[in-house]
Amino acid sequence: MYHYTDGGLRNVWLANGYEIKKTPFGDAVSFHDGDGLTQAICQALGAKVGVLTGVELRYIRSAGMGLSQPALGKLMGIDGQSIARWEKSGKVPRWADKLVRLLYAGHAQGNEPICRVMDRIKTVERIVKQRIVVQEKRGHWTPTSEPADEDAVAA
Template sequence: MYHYTDGGLRNVWLTNGYIEHKTKYGNGVSFQDSDGLTQAICKALSHKPGKLTGAEFRYIRSSMLLSQKSLGKTLGYSEQAVAKWEKNGKIPKAVEFFIRSLYLAKHNGNAKVCSMIDVLNLIDRIANTKIIVSEARNKWVSKFEDQELEAA
Protein backbone atom coordinates (compact mmCIF):
# COMPACT_ATOMS: atom_id res chain seq x y z
CA MET A 1 0.00 0.00 0.00
CA TYR A 2 1.10 3.53 -0.72
CA HIS A 3 0.82 6.28 1.92
CA TYR A 4 -0.62 9.25 0.03
CA THR A 5 0.53 12.46 1.70
CA ASP A 6 -0.11 15.08 -1.00
CA GLY A 7 -1.61 18.28 0.35
CA GLY A 8 -0.48 17.41 3.89
CA LEU A 9 -2.90 14.51 4.23
CA ARG A 10 -1.79 11.90 6.75
CA ASN A 11 -4.58 9.35 6.79
CA VAL A 12 -4.91 8.28 3.13
CA TRP A 13 -3.57 4.95 1.83
CA LEU A 14 -3.86 3.66 -1.74
CA THR A 15 -4.20 -0.05 -2.45
CA ASN A 16 -3.76 0.34 -6.22
CA GLY A 17 -4.01 2.88 -9.05
CA TYR A 18 -0.41 4.01 -8.72
CA ILE A 19 2.97 3.03 -10.09
CA GLU A 20 6.19 3.32 -8.10
CA HIS A 21 9.38 3.82 -10.10
CA LYS A 22 12.96 4.87 -9.67
CA THR A 23 14.22 8.11 -11.13
CA LYS A 24 17.67 9.66 -11.19
CA TYR A 25 16.46 11.80 -8.25
CA GLY A 26 15.23 8.86 -6.15
CA ASN A 27 11.96 6.97 -5.86
CA GLY A 28 8.91 8.36 -7.61
CA VAL A 29 5.25 7.55 -7.94
CA SER A 30 2.64 8.29 -10.59
CA PHE A 31 -1.11 8.01 -10.24
CA GLN A 32 -3.68 6.73 -12.68
CA ASP A 33 -6.68 9.08 -12.99
CA SER A 34 -5.45 11.73 -10.55
CA ASP A 35 -8.70 13.71 -10.91
CA GLY A 36 -10.70 10.63 -9.93
CA LEU A 37 -8.35 10.06 -6.98
CA THR A 38 -8.86 13.63 -5.77
CA GLN A 39 -12.64 13.24 -6.07
CA ALA A 40 -12.63 9.96 -4.13
CA ILE A 41 -10.53 11.50 -1.35
CA CYS A 42 -12.71 14.62 -1.12
CA LYS A 43 -15.89 12.55 -1.07
CA ALA A 44 -14.48 10.41 1.76
CA LEU A 45 -13.38 13.53 3.67
CA SER A 46 -16.82 15.09 3.21
CA HIS A 47 -18.39 12.01 4.83
CA LYS A 48 -15.65 11.58 7.45
CA PRO A 49 -17.02 11.28 10.97
CA GLY A 50 -15.56 13.82 13.36
CA LYS A 51 -13.78 17.06 12.63
CA LEU A 52 -11.69 17.78 9.58
CA THR A 53 -8.04 18.61 10.10
CA GLY A 54 -6.72 21.85 8.63
CA ALA A 55 -5.00 19.89 5.84
CA GLU A 56 -8.22 18.01 5.03
CA PHE A 57 -10.18 21.27 4.91
CA ARG A 58 -7.52 22.80 2.63
CA TYR A 59 -7.57 19.71 0.38
CA ILE A 60 -11.34 19.99 -0.16
CA ARG A 61 -11.15 23.77 -0.69
CA SER A 62 -8.27 23.44 -3.13
CA SER A 63 -9.98 20.66 -5.10
CA MET A 64 -12.73 23.15 -5.95
CA LEU A 65 -10.04 25.72 -6.90
CA LEU A 66 -11.37 28.11 -4.25
CA SER A 67 -8.83 30.57 -2.93
CA GLN A 68 -8.62 31.37 0.76
CA LYS A 69 -9.64 34.92 -0.12
CA SER A 70 -12.79 34.02 -2.08
CA LEU A 71 -13.93 31.44 0.49
CA GLY A 72 -13.32 33.86 3.34
CA LYS A 73 -15.14 36.71 1.58
CA THR A 74 -18.11 34.47 0.87
CA LEU A 75 -18.42 33.45 4.50
CA GLY A 76 -17.67 36.87 6.00
CA TYR A 77 -14.13 36.05 7.14
CA SER A 78 -10.72 37.28 6.08
CA GLU A 79 -8.22 35.41 3.96
CA GLN A 80 -6.01 35.27 7.07
CA ALA A 81 -8.79 33.56 9.05
CA VAL A 82 -9.03 30.79 6.45
CA ALA A 83 -5.23 30.39 6.47
CA LYS A 84 -5.31 30.13 10.26
CA TRP A 85 -7.99 27.41 10.20
CA GLU A 86 -5.93 25.43 7.73
CA LYS A 87 -2.80 25.83 9.84
CA ASN A 88 -4.21 25.07 13.30
CA GLY A 89 -7.23 22.92 12.38
CA LYS A 90 -9.68 24.97 14.48
CA ILE A 91 -12.39 25.36 11.87
CA PRO A 92 -15.77 26.81 12.90
CA LYS A 93 -18.46 24.11 12.76
CA ALA A 94 -20.65 26.07 10.35
CA VAL A 95 -17.71 26.62 7.99
CA GLU A 96 -16.78 22.94 8.09
CA PHE A 97 -20.39 21.97 7.38
CA PHE A 98 -20.48 24.47 4.50
CA ILE A 99 -17.31 23.18 2.79
CA ARG A 100 -18.43 19.54 3.11
CA SER A 101 -21.91 20.33 1.77
CA LEU A 102 -20.57 22.50 -1.02
CA TYR A 103 -18.20 19.76 -2.19
CA LEU A 104 -20.87 17.03 -2.07
CA ALA A 105 -23.37 19.16 -3.99
CA LYS A 106 -20.72 19.91 -6.61
CA HIS A 107 -19.65 16.26 -6.77
CA ASN A 108 -23.29 15.20 -7.25
CA GLY A 109 -23.56 17.56 -10.23
CA ASN A 110 -25.83 20.22 -8.76
CA ALA A 111 -25.71 22.76 -11.61
CA LYS A 112 -26.53 25.77 -9.42
CA VAL A 113 -23.78 24.88 -6.95
CA CYS A 114 -21.29 24.31 -9.80
CA SER A 115 -22.20 27.74 -11.18
CA MET A 116 -21.84 29.31 -7.73
CA ILE A 117 -18.37 27.77 -7.33
CA ASP A 118 -17.39 29.17 -10.73
CA VAL A 119 -18.46 32.63 -9.55
CA LEU A 120 -16.56 32.21 -6.28
CA ASN A 121 -13.45 31.28 -8.26
CA LEU A 122 -13.77 34.54 -10.20
CA ILE A 123 -13.98 36.77 -7.13
CA ASP A 124 -10.23 37.35 -6.94
CA ARG A 125 -9.82 37.97 -10.66
CA ILE A 126 -12.69 40.29 -11.53
CA ALA A 127 -12.87 42.81 -8.72
CA ASN A 128 -12.20 45.77 -11.03
CA THR A 129 -13.42 44.36 -14.33
CA LYS A 130 -15.86 46.27 -16.50
CA ILE A 131 -19.28 44.59 -16.79
CA ILE A 132 -21.00 44.97 -20.15
CA VAL A 133 -24.79 44.48 -20.28
CA SER A 134 -26.86 44.24 -23.44
CA GLU A 135 -30.43 43.39 -24.35
CA ALA A 136 -31.43 41.18 -27.23
CA ARG A 137 -34.83 39.65 -27.92
CA ASN A 138 -36.26 40.84 -24.59
CA LYS A 139 -33.49 39.16 -22.61
CA TRP A 140 -30.64 40.87 -20.77
CA VAL A 141 -27.17 39.34 -20.96
CA SER A 142 -24.08 40.46 -19.06
CA LYS A 143 -20.46 39.60 -19.58
CA PHE A 144 -16.96 40.35 -18.36
CA GLU A 145 -13.60 39.04 -19.50
CA ASP A 146 -15.32 37.18 -22.37
CA GLN A 147 -17.49 35.14 -19.99
CA GLU A 148 -21.25 35.39 -20.45
CA LEU A 149 -23.65 35.36 -17.51
CA GLU A 150 -27.40 35.06 -17.97
CA ALA A 151 -29.53 37.50 -16.03
CA ALA A 152 -31.78 35.73 -13.53
Protein backbone atom coordinates in the same frame (compact mmCIF):
# COMPACT_ATOMS: atom_id res chain seq x y z
CA MET B 1 0.16 0.09 0.13
CA TYR B 2 1.30 3.61 -0.61
CA HIS B 3 1.07 6.37 2.02
CA TYR B 4 -0.45 9.31 0.12
CA THR B 5 0.68 12.57 1.73
CA ASP B 6 -0.25 15.14 -0.95
CA GLY B 7 -1.38 18.42 0.58
CA GLY B 8 -0.15 17.36 4.02
CA LEU B 9 -2.68 14.55 4.43
CA ARG B 10 -1.48 11.86 6.82
CA ASN B 11 -4.42 9.47 6.96
CA VAL B 12 -4.71 8.36 3.32
CA TRP B 13 -3.34 5.07 1.98
CA LEU B 14 -3.66 3.78 -1.60
CA ALA B 15 -4.21 0.04 -2.10
CA ASN B 16 -3.59 0.32 -5.85
CA GLY B 17 -3.90 2.74 -8.78
CA TYR B 18 -0.29 3.92 -8.64
CA GLU B 19 3.12 2.96 -9.97
CA ILE B 20 6.52 3.59 -8.45
CA LYS B 21 9.08 4.34 -11.15
CA LYS B 22 12.85 4.62 -10.94
CA THR B 23 14.30 7.90 -12.22
CA PRO B 24 17.83 9.33 -12.22
CA PHE B 25 16.68 11.46 -9.26
CA GLY B 26 15.24 8.59 -7.22
CA ASP B 27 11.82 6.96 -7.03
CA ALA B 28 8.81 8.75 -8.50
CA VAL B 29 5.15 7.90 -8.04
CA SER B 30 2.65 8.00 -10.88
CA PHE B 31 -1.08 7.93 -10.09
CA HIS B 32 -3.76 6.55 -12.42
CA ASP B 33 -6.65 9.02 -12.86
CA GLY B 34 -5.41 11.78 -10.57
CA ASP B 35 -8.69 13.71 -10.77
CA GLY B 36 -10.65 10.62 -9.77
CA LEU B 37 -8.25 10.04 -6.88
CA THR B 38 -8.75 13.62 -5.66
CA GLN B 39 -12.54 13.27 -5.87
CA ALA B 40 -12.48 9.97 -3.97
CA ILE B 41 -10.33 11.47 -1.19
CA CYS B 42 -12.57 14.55 -0.93
CA GLN B 43 -15.69 12.33 -0.79
CA ALA B 44 -14.11 10.27 1.99
CA LEU B 45 -13.16 13.43 3.89
CA GLY B 46 -16.67 14.80 3.45
CA ALA B 47 -18.15 11.61 4.90
CA LYS B 48 -15.69 11.10 7.76
CA VAL B 49 -16.86 11.15 11.35
CA GLY B 50 -15.68 14.11 13.39
CA VAL B 51 -14.68 17.63 12.47
CA LEU B 52 -12.28 18.16 9.57
CA THR B 53 -8.70 18.98 10.47
CA GLY B 54 -7.11 22.11 9.04
CA VAL B 55 -5.14 20.02 6.53
CA GLU B 56 -8.30 18.21 5.43
CA LEU B 57 -10.16 21.51 5.04
CA ARG B 58 -7.30 22.86 2.92
CA TYR B 59 -7.32 19.73 0.74
CA ILE B 60 -11.06 19.95 0.07
CA ARG B 61 -10.82 23.72 -0.56
CA SER B 62 -7.83 23.67 -2.89
CA ALA B 63 -7.82 20.24 -4.57
CA GLY B 64 -11.53 19.47 -4.38
CA MET B 65 -13.09 22.85 -5.10
CA GLY B 66 -10.17 24.75 -6.63
CA LEU B 67 -10.74 27.77 -4.38
CA SER B 68 -8.29 30.12 -2.70
CA GLN B 69 -8.73 31.01 0.97
CA PRO B 70 -10.30 34.41 0.13
CA ALA B 71 -12.64 32.79 -2.42
CA LEU B 72 -13.90 30.20 0.08
CA GLY B 73 -14.23 32.95 2.67
CA LYS B 74 -16.35 35.01 0.29
CA LEU B 75 -18.53 31.96 -0.41
CA MET B 76 -19.01 31.44 3.34
CA GLY B 77 -19.54 35.12 4.17
CA ILE B 78 -16.30 35.54 6.14
CA ASP B 79 -12.79 36.78 5.42
CA GLY B 80 -10.04 34.64 3.93
CA GLN B 81 -7.91 35.13 7.04
CA SER B 82 -10.37 33.05 9.05
CA ILE B 83 -9.94 30.19 6.57
CA ALA B 84 -6.16 30.56 6.80
CA ARG B 85 -6.30 30.53 10.60
CA TRP B 86 -8.44 27.35 10.68
CA GLU B 87 -6.16 25.58 8.22
CA LYS B 88 -3.05 26.53 10.17
CA SER B 89 -4.37 25.90 13.69
CA GLY B 90 -6.42 22.83 12.78
CA LYS B 91 -9.36 24.22 14.77
CA VAL B 92 -12.28 24.29 12.33
CA PRO B 93 -15.58 25.49 13.85
CA ARG B 94 -18.39 22.94 13.55
CA TRP B 95 -20.56 25.31 11.52
CA ALA B 96 -17.72 25.89 9.04
CA ASP B 97 -17.01 22.15 8.84
CA LYS B 98 -20.64 21.45 7.95
CA LEU B 99 -20.82 24.28 5.42
CA VAL B 100 -17.61 23.24 3.63
CA ARG B 101 -18.83 19.64 3.41
CA LEU B 102 -22.17 20.85 2.01
CA LEU B 103 -20.49 23.16 -0.52
CA TYR B 104 -18.13 20.41 -1.66
CA ALA B 105 -20.97 17.90 -2.03
CA GLY B 106 -23.00 20.38 -4.09
CA HIS B 107 -19.97 21.18 -6.24
CA ALA B 108 -19.04 17.52 -6.76
CA GLN B 109 -22.62 16.56 -7.65
CA GLY B 110 -22.87 19.40 -10.15
CA ASN B 111 -25.44 21.45 -8.25
CA GLU B 112 -25.93 24.25 -10.75
CA PRO B 113 -26.44 27.20 -8.36
CA ILE B 114 -23.43 26.22 -6.23
CA CYS B 115 -21.23 25.58 -9.28
CA ARG B 116 -22.30 28.88 -10.85
CA VAL B 117 -21.42 30.85 -7.71
CA MET B 118 -18.04 29.10 -7.40
CA ASP B 119 -17.24 29.76 -11.06
CA ARG B 120 -18.17 33.44 -10.65
CA ILE B 121 -15.93 33.82 -7.60
CA LYS B 122 -13.03 32.12 -9.43
CA THR B 123 -13.54 34.40 -12.45
CA VAL B 124 -13.57 37.54 -10.31
CA GLU B 125 -10.43 36.38 -8.52
CA ARG B 126 -8.64 35.82 -11.86
CA ILE B 127 -9.69 39.26 -13.10
CA VAL B 128 -8.48 40.95 -9.91
CA LYS B 129 -5.11 39.22 -10.23
CA GLN B 130 -4.48 40.50 -13.76
CA ARG B 131 -2.19 43.26 -14.75
CA ILE B 132 -2.98 45.70 -17.50
CA VAL B 133 -0.22 46.33 -20.00
CA VAL B 134 -0.63 49.42 -22.18
CA GLN B 135 1.44 49.80 -25.35
CA GLU B 136 1.83 52.80 -27.59
CA LYS B 137 2.10 52.25 -31.34
CA ARG B 138 2.17 55.17 -33.74
CA GLY B 139 0.45 57.55 -31.35
CA HIS B 140 -2.29 55.12 -30.23
CA TRP B 141 -2.42 53.36 -26.88
CA THR B 142 -3.71 49.77 -26.72
CA PRO B 143 -4.43 47.98 -23.42
CA THR B 144 -4.13 44.23 -22.90
CA SER B 145 -4.63 42.07 -19.81
CA GLU B 146 -2.47 39.20 -18.71
CA PRO B 147 -2.07 37.10 -15.57
CA ALA B 148 -0.26 39.06 -12.91
CA ASP B 149 3.27 38.15 -11.93
CA GLU B 150 2.90 38.11 -8.13
CA ASP B 151 6.35 39.65 -7.62
CA ALA B 152 5.67 42.46 -10.09
CA VAL B 153 2.33 43.32 -8.46
CA ALA B 154 3.89 43.53 -5.00
CA ALA B 155 6.62 45.90 -6.19
